[in-house]
Amino acid sequence: MAIEDDVVTPGEVLGDATDLIAGKGAYVSPNGRKIHASLTGVRRLLPPPPSSTDARPTVEVVGSKSHGAVPEPGSIVIARVTKVMARMASADIMCVGTKSVKEKFTGTIRQQDVRATEIDKVDMYQSFRPGDIVRALVLSLGDARAYYLSTAKNELGVVSAQSIAGATMVPISWTEMKCPLTSQVEQRKVAKVD
Known part of the structure; x- marks a missing residue:
């Protein structure tokens, strides 16, 4: 699993969906097992809110402001x-x-x-x-x-x-x-x- 504050790119695995919740800039794979980055940026782990019954931290990707072009299927x-x-x-x-x-x-x-x-x-x-x-x-x-x-x-x-x-x-x-x-x-x- 990647360490916090790692720079990640789209599609990169951020962790298991059993251990983490997908936040901003992240999505769960179609099979529901892994969480992937949806943009280029820095990976952050957020602790669960005190009122939450779910003990999993939230993983999010904070995009960098000036990223260049990113390849995508069809380009x-x-x-x-x-x-x-x-x-x-x-x-x-x-x-x-x-x-x-x-x-x-x-x-x-x-x-x-x-x-x-x-x-x-x-x-x-x-x-x-x-x-x-x-x-x-x-x-x-x-x-x-x-x-x-x-x-x-x-x-x-x-x-x-x-x-x-x-x-x-x-x-x-x-x-x-x-x-x-x-x-x-x-x-x-x-x-x-x-």
């Missing part, structure tokens, strides 16, 4: 790929729509969410590299540590990438980008530009 985000593994890629979300984020939000692009067709043939290492800037759709909150992101539409995917030579690569097809210095072609899941 388009710009993220920087930090790590690529066999079945998924991790990315730090930098912008939601046109607004930059102030807190650190992490996204996960799973193998099945890279593209809409031939999902079983997706090679994560041929789709993304660390440092790539991607445009992605937020699918869901995922787990407490990362949002699930998708690049399965034509306009989603890598929008900017550095080649091995350090130049900004130019997209030449929906699966390839080319280094303007060396003419080396590298595989990527490229975002279609209008």
Whole structure:
């Protein structure tokens, strides 16, 4: 369980509904077992009022005044790929729509969410590299540590990438980008530009 005065983000578990009452900025999960934060802010525990028959303290989240944009399902985000593994890629979300984020939000692009067709043939290492800037759709909150992101539409995917030579690569097809210095072609899941 989180300690009082921890900064929490939306969806983060604040505690068990058997031990706590959900106050402002908190909600009980649909199964009624856990209490989650509904906004970014500081977690506070309030003792039960003396007149109350319920001995559980109330947990609330006090929002910070100047928080930046927060990713939510359905929003388009710009993220920087930090790590690529066999079945998924991790990315730090930098912008939601046109607004930059102030807190650190992490996204996960799973193998099945890279593209809409031939999902079983997706090679994560041929789709993304660390440092790539991607445009992605937020699918869901995922787990407490990362949002699930998708690049399965034509306009989603890598929008900017550095080649091995350090130049900004130019997209030449929906699966390839080319280094303007060396003419080396590298595989990527490229975002279609209008």
